[in-house]
Amino acid sequence: MFTVTLIPGDGIGPEVVEAAVRVVEATRVPIRWERFEAGTEVMNKYGTPLPDEVFNSVLKNRVALKGPITTPIGTGYSSPNVALRKRLNLFANVRPAKNLPGVKTRYEGVDLVVIRENSEDLYSGLEHIVVPGVVESLKIITERASLRIARFAFEYAVKHGRKKVTAVHKANIMKLSDGLFLECCRRVARDYPQVEYEELIVDNTCMQLVTRPERFDVMVMENLYGDIVSDLCAGLVGGLGLTPSANVGEDGIVVYEAVHGSAPDIAGQNLANPIALILCAAMMLEDLGETSAAERVRLGVYRVLSEGKVRTRDLGGSATTTEVTDAIIAAMEV
Ligand code: NAI
Numbered sequence: 001m002f003t004v005t006l007i008p009g010d011g012i013g014p015e016v017v018e019a020a021v022r023v024v025e026a027t028r029v030p031i032r033w034e035r036f037e038a039g040t041e042v043m044n045k046y047g048t049p050l051p052d053e054v055f056n057s058v059l060k061n062r063v064a065l066k067g068p069i070t071t072p073i074g075t076g077y078s079s080p081n082v083a084l085r086k087r088l089n090l091f092a093n094v095r096p097a098k099n100l101p102g103v104k105t106r107y108e109g110v111d112l113v114v115i116r117e118n119s120e121d122l123y124s125g126l127e128h129i130v131v132p133g134v135v136e137s138l139k140i141i142t143e144r145a146s147l148r149i150a151r152f153a154f155e156y157a158v159k160h161g162r163k164k165v166t167a168v169h170k171a172n173i174m175k176l177s178d179g180l181f182l183e184c185c186r187r188v189a190r191d192y193p194q195v196e197y198e199e200l201i202v203d204n205t206c207m208q209l210v211t212r213p214e215r216f217d218v219m220v221m222e223n224l225y226g227d228i229v230s231d232l233c234a235g236l237v238g239g240l241g242l243t244p245s246a247n248v249g250e251d252g253i254v255v256y257e258a259v260h261g262s263a264p265d266i267a268g269q270n271l272a273n274p275i276a277l278i279l280c281a282a283m284m285l286e287d288l289g290e291t292s293a294a295e296r297v298r299l300g301v302y303r304v305l306s307e308g309k310v311r312t313r314d315l316g317g318s319a320t321t322t323e324v325t326d327a328i329i330a331a332m333e334v
Pocket of ligand 1: 012016067068069070071072081240241257258259260261262263264265266271272273274276312314
């Protein structure tokens with residue numbers, strides 16, 4: 001029996017999380033869910049969007065499935081998603097982007113994984129006004145975090161039978177910071193002679209992603225490049241409703257969440273595409289060692305997508321979240 005922390009979040013979060021729970025339950029893998037509310041309503045009630053009990057539960061269970069949480073703009077209430085990553089030391093964000101059967105996109109043959117350093121870079125929040133009209137934002141790159149993410153990327157490549165790691169950088173301009181990141185990637189690459197290693201400047205990477213995305217395999221990069229490039233990659237394979245991700249910590253804690261946000265424009269209407277979160281659940285099952293259950297979930301998703309009859313609005317259909325979930329569960333049983 002596994003115990004997993006469940007954070008439905010807000011906006012469309014509860015709808016897509018419920019869908020993922022139903023799909024996981026259909027695999028009959030024994031999971032006990034520890035469910036915690038988080039987000040705007042919790043903030044109004046308790047003064048924090050993420051009470052301590054949520055952190056304690058994730059620390060204890062080491063696995064969490066999470067829906068999106070809204071970050072209101074201009075309220076002084078900082079992102080609970082960033083807080084979660086910081087407090088649990090979730091340093092690696094893993095975002096696979098793979099063509100899905102039946103989802104027509106501009107590109108074919110995309111099967112890549114972006115590994116984004118999640119703890120430093122320009123996201124350290126160190127900004128100040130030097131003099132009125134001049135601000136400074138500090139980009140922090142450390143040897144420790146760069147070695148850690150590089151090792152994570154190579155280990156991921158080996159574990160998942162991947163052939164190549166591309167380190168993405170701008171060391172031609174940021175010679176010290178990106179230079180250090182690259183030097184760390186090179187050092188780690190020497191320990192993995194079986195994995196091809198290459199380096200690519202970030203602007204060239206973007207150009208090649210939209211001309212020859214099939215050339216990429218595992219990509220490792222700093223936080224800001226990872227933020228931008230991974231959304232670009234989501235776009236290559238059909239968009240936000242289909243893209244899962246995992247946030248991984250040094251001590252093996254993993255929080256699985258879709259790339260998309262809380263989509264307030266469609267929240268509470270049973271319109272959200274649950275597939276991204278269902279694919280997060282498949283990643284979770286695989287990491288828990290439940291490989292055949294993970295495969296059944298993916299197969300259910302692939303069947304429903306390739307049949308093309310039951311789709312949410314974002315994929316050109318008119319089905320509800322519940323109808324897509326029902327169809328996936330039925331397709332898993334075939
Ligand atoms: P968003 O991803 O919520 O929505 C962007 C567009 O994509 C909207 O039109 C939305 O309807 C659509 N969309 C997103 N997910 C969908 C799904 N599963 N099915 C169908 N359509 C979908 O991004 P936005 O609007 O920038 O952010 C809304 C809120 O979510 C903000 O408060 C933001 O801070 C938060 N957010 C939270 C994240 C997290 O919890 N990890 C990640 C990204 C944003």
